[in-house]
Amino acid sequence: MRTIIEPFKIKSVEPINFNTKEERVELLKEAYFNPFLLRSDDVLIDLLTDSGTSAMSSNQWAGIMRGDESYAGSPSFFRFKAAVQDITGLPDVIPTHQGRASEKILFSIMGGKGKYFVANTLFDTTRANIEFSGAEGVDLICEEGKHPSIPAPFKGNMDVVALKKFIVEKGAENIPLVIITITNNSGGGQPVSMENIRAVRKVCSEYCIPLFIDACRFAENSWFIKMREAGYANVPVKEIAREIFSYSDGCTMSAKKDAFANIGGFLAMRDPELALKCRNLLVITEGFPTYGGLAGRDLEAIAIGLEEVLEESYLQYRIRSIEYLTDKLIDAGVPVMQPAGGHAVYLDAKAFLPHIPLDQYPGQALVGALYIEGGVRGVEIGSLMFGKYDEAHQLIPAQLELVRLAIPRRVYTQSHIDYVAEVIIEVFNNRNDITGLKIIEESPLLRHFTAKLAPIS
Ligand code: F0G
Numbered sequence: 001m002r003t004i005i006e007p008f009k010i011k012s013v014e015p016i017n018f019n020t021k022e023e024r025v026e027l028l029k030e031a032y033f034n035p036f037l038l039r040s041d042d043v044l045i046d047l048l049t050d051s052g053t054s055a056m057s058s059n060q061w062a063g064i065m066r067g068d069e070s071y072a073g074s075p076s077f078f079r080f081k082a083a084v085q086d087i088t089g090l091p092d093v094i095p096t097h098q099g100r101a102s103e104k105i106l107f108s109i110m111g112g113k114g115k116y117f118v119a120n121t122l123f124d125t126t127r128a129n130i131e132f133s134g135a136e137g138v139d140l141i142c143e144e145g146k147h148p149s150i151p152a153p154f155k156g157n158m159d160v161v162a163l164k165k166f167i168v169e170k171g172a173e174n175i176p177l178v179i180i181t182i183t184n185n186s187g188g189g190q191p192v193s194m195e196n197i198r199a200v201r202k203v204c205s206e207y208c209i210p211l212f213i214d215a216c217r218f219a220e221n222s223w224f225i226k227m228r229e230a231g232y233a234n235v236p237v238k239e240i241a242r243e244i245f246s247y248s249d250g251c252t253m254s255a256k257k258d259a260f261a262n263i264g265g266f267l268a269m270r271d272p273e274l275a276l277k278c279r280n281l282l283v284i285t286e287g288f289p290t291y292g293g294l295a296g297r298d299l300e301a302i303a304i305g306l307e308e309v310l311e312e313s314y315l316q317y318r319i320r321s322i323e324y325l326t327d328k329l330i331d332a333g334v335p336v337m338q339p340a341g342g343h344a345v346y347l348d349a350k351a352f353l354p355h356i357p358l359d360q361y362p363g364q365a366l367v368g369a370l371y372i373e374g375g376v377r378g379v380e381i382g383s384l385m386f387g388k389y390d391e392a393h394q395l396i397p398a399q400l401e402l403v404r405l406a407i408p409r410r411v412y413t414q415s416h417i418d419y420v421a422e423v424i425i426e427v428f429n430n431r432n433d434i435t436g437l438k439i440i441e442e443s444p445l446l447r448h449f450t451a452k453l454a455p456i457s
Helices: 021-030 058-066 075-088 099-110 124-132 160-170 194-206 218-228 237-246 272-285 296-308 312-331 362-374 414-429
Strands: 092-096 116-119 136-139 177-181 211-214 250-254 265-269 344-348 379-381 402-406 437-441 452-455
Touching (some): 099 250, 194 237, 218 237, 312 414, 362 379, 362 437
Parallel strands (some): 211 250
Antiparallel strands (some): 092 265, 250 265
């Protein structure tokens, strides 16, 4: 088999600023050991997120020029709406400025005290919006999803038996929505199978609970179904995406992921009454229904991106590039989430740094070490992000301690990825020198974004 090459040429480039290890030691100290507080100019390879960091195509940039900025009824909106409907089949399409704006609107209407939103795994902003409404978010991931190092084809699946049990226990009337996140970002970017989506749909229908898809990475999930699920090898990936949405009553979407846009999102749904309520809120928080939180040019970029993301040469390259990095790390003995996810490589910090106790945030310590060694920026997805405190202010750790290295779409080349592997392996070989951290300042909600930390001497 020949090398799978990047299915694009580069027309416009951005410089990377090089700095030294000694400089990075100081920079990380100034950022309180939290890479969210670094300036991105001080980062060599930025794998903090794949969100809003995509390189747009020449076609999308052409769309930016075509964007019509009419306040109401812009042709850009109708192109956007048609692109969303073509894939999702959902009649009502509501543009928002990003995924969490869709979530805020949806959960302001459907949430509230005493309600439960059940998911395979909720992303952190999704959970935060649910909790902000007074409701509770519940993750019911399948057993395979709980073990980072044991490979399985669809580790993002929901535990359908647990779902049924939960509905019976709490009462269907207290569960306004079931949500499936594809791919399952907080659980390692792992895909959900069509079989699982169908099974969840069946349970939802039985209890008259609507099913929504958190569709941020729907194209990557569709590709995994094509590659791994019996009966789909010869189905065009767009058809697979359409089938996924056909089982849903609606979706929330961040176009900053699988639409190659730098900003944007939408809400789409079948229920016209719910859509009316959402639009009423949209007008006071985002904007008029034909632009939501976006400029006409953004709507164009999203419409074009949604088409491009389903090109199979792109998806083959995309998923292979993540797998390529994962394979290199596995060969070097580095503990990683297996198999490779769709948008990121996840290091298992618990296994990487067994000498650092969980209340000294091994994931965050590893994130810092990667930055110092090679200027590579990742993000902790562990107890800094999801940890809670008990009554004695002792940490209740998260289930997993992961470090996510998310790969921006169409941005880095194979040699960048080779460099990242070299840096991780170097850090792994010197892992015993890494020490733990303590939090010196934090906010009550989504603390990982702004927390200040200090090394434990
Ligand atoms: N749902 C999932 C699964 C996500 O991954 C994200 C964002 C959102 C919702 C919210 O979308 O950022 O447009 O408001 N994930 C980014 C990340 C931030 O780094 O994984 P948003």
